[in-house]
Amino acid sequence: AQSVAQPEDQVNVAEGNPLTVKCTYSVSGNPYLFWYVQYPNRGLQFLLKYITGDNLVKGSYGFEAEFNKSQTSFHLKKPSALVSDSALYFCAVRDGSNYQLIWGAGTKLIIKP
Amino acid sequence: GAGVSQSPSNKVTEKGKDVELRCDPISGHTALYWYRQSLGQGLEFLIYFQGNSAPDKSGLPSDRFSAERTGGSVSTLTIQRTQQEDSAVYLCASSSTGSGNTIYFGEGSWLTVV
Numbered sequence: 001a002q003s004v005a006q007p008e009d010q011v012n013v014a015e016g017n018p019l020t021v022k023c024t025y026s027v028s029g030n031p032y033l034f035w036y037v038q039y040p041n042r043g044l045q046f047l048l049k050y051i052t053g054d055n056l057v058k059g060s061y062g063f064e065a066e067f068n069k070s071q072t073s074f075h076l077k078k079p080s081a082l083v084s085d086s087a088l089y090f091c092a093v094r095d096g097s098n099y100q101l102i103w104g105a106g107t108k109l110i111i112k113p
Numbered sequence: 114g115a116g117v118s119q120s121p122s123n124k125v126t127e128k129g130k131d132v133e134l135r136c137d138p139i140s141g142h143t144a145l146y147w148y149r150q151s152l153g154q155g156l157e158f159l160i161y162f163q164g165n166s167a168p169d170k171s172g173l174p175s176d177r178f179s180a181e182r183t184g185g186s187v188s189t190l191t192i193q194r195t196q197q198e199d200s201a202v203y204l205c206a207s208s209s210t211g212s213g214n215t216i217y218f219g220e221g222s223w224l225t226v227v
Contacts (some may be wrong), residue, residue: 022184032212032213034215036218041219042220042221043117043119043204043218043221044204044206044218045218046215046216046217049213049215051213052213058129069196082132088153090155090156094210094212095212097212098212099144099161099163100158100161100213101216102171103155103156105154105155106154106155108153
């Protein structure tokens with residue numbers, strides 16, 4: 001069965017420090033992996049995705065994520081956090097044979113000044 | 114349009130009343146999803162439309178919920194005899210066909226049942 005795990009409900013980071021939001025997945029076929037961000041009282045915004053090719057994917061707002069096939073992970077990273085990065089982050093996965101996206105439970109990221 | 118458009122953005126209704134939520138997907142997108150999200154929580158899949166195929170209704174929580182998509186474009190989610198537990202934000206998303214394609218979300222319809 002397909003699944004996505006975001007093991008941390010909340011991540012706290014000081015402004016200017018690097019941040020990591022973790023995501024691990026399980027799919028039967030080749031994974032298509034996505035990260036979305038949700039600011040308060042807003043819909044979800046697409047950040048980046050991995051389909052194929054380079055394992056390091058760069059996205060919006062300076063975020064990047066690294067696909068690690070052996071560890072079945074797709075952690076979201078940013079070298080220097082901003083207070084404005086504070087939001088809810090969702091990881092999602094789809095395999096090539098399925099239209100359904102399987103969503104993680106979300107991680108609340110809090111960046112403190 | 115430029116993005117996924119949802120209306121109304123906010124709706125307060127009395128328990129027992131019916132509500133209709135509308136979604137206008139990105140032009141040319143054949144796939145359309147409805148999700149429900151309780152305050153600050155994760156996404157709950159409701160229904161999926163793809164072109165002229167039969168929709169996947171497996172996520173609808175009860176027979177009070179229904180959805181249709183007219184002409185392969187605009188979709189309406191209807192909740193009959195609303196209950197307080199229906200209070201949530203209802204998110205619509207669309208994408209073009211293909212597993213690697215990104216789905217894009219609207220801003221949501223915030224439903225409060227009093």
